[in-house]
Amino acid sequence: MDDPSVESRAVDVFEMRLADIGTVDVAQLVALSVSVRWPHRAEDWRLMLSLGRGVVALDEIGRICGSAMWFPYADSFAAVGMVITSPRLQALGTGHWLMTRVIAACGERSLRLNATHAAYRLYRSLDFKREKTLYQCQGRANGAAAAAVDRSDVRQLSERDLSLLIEADAHAYGAARAELITALFRQSTGTGLLRSGRLAAFALCRRFGRGHVIGPVVAASDADAIAVVAPHVAAHARQFLRIDTHSEGDAFRAFIASAGLALYDTVTTMSLRRGVNDPGPRAADTPMSYAVVSQAFG
Incomplete structure (x- = not known):
């Protein structure tokens, strides 16, 4: 430029x-x-x-x-x-x-951002429209909550799974982010559920800020999302852990709360020229985003 x-x-x-x-x-x-x-x-x-x-x-x-x-x-x-x-x-x-x-x-380009309370009016003045609320949940992880989750089908992801992870993220997010996901994968621990050669769910966890952050998380159901997140909760028991999610009042949010990640703050997901990257309605078994990479990356 x-x-x-x-x-x-x-x-x-x-x-x-x-x-x-x-x-x-x-x-x-x-x-x-x-x-x-x-x-x-x-x-x-x-x-x-x-x-x-x-x-x-x-x-x-x-x-x-x-x-x-x-x-x-x-x-x-x-x-x-x-x-x-x-x-x-x-x-x-x-x-x-x-x-x-x-x-x-x-x-x-269609633009998307996460607006703090202080910046919301600024973005509205620039014609950004509200989409949904993003919940910042964090705290010291409770390993006991993870111990109660069935993780028998969850395994750690390896480099050979990267292409599947990029594809699953693109479907869930609505835009291909190969460079971002590759960079995150190389500094994260990844957990996944594979079914019939397809990555049905995954979660990445990396160092960030005061401790570690879990994200992105992609899954087709609350149960699958919980299954891939639970190993990260267990691995960071009694440590500071964070997750940013759009999920509201469901089993996934209940698990996050039981895992010690209390609601800390909210921001508003907003968009300008919305629709270009909107994945739209999904079939019941199609993976969706349960947690974002970060408030900056989306």
């Missing part, structure tokens, strides 16, 4: 300019996310930088005052995330400026 550093704007008493997110130090990005109490480590930022694009707003002395990223999974679709504005500038239009640049850079 064109060099965004040629664009500048006066915000309150600050003269800021936009720059490509790949040109700044990761430590500055970590400091930005810490300023809004997001748990991202340097390693988490590096993963996102390797898979996405983005812009940052810099003040006169090079301090990062805001960021926004997008992950172009297809020519017709991208996920938007890591839209952060320094607390001192949150009411001064910086977020709108960054998002306008992201939308322009993404062209005619």
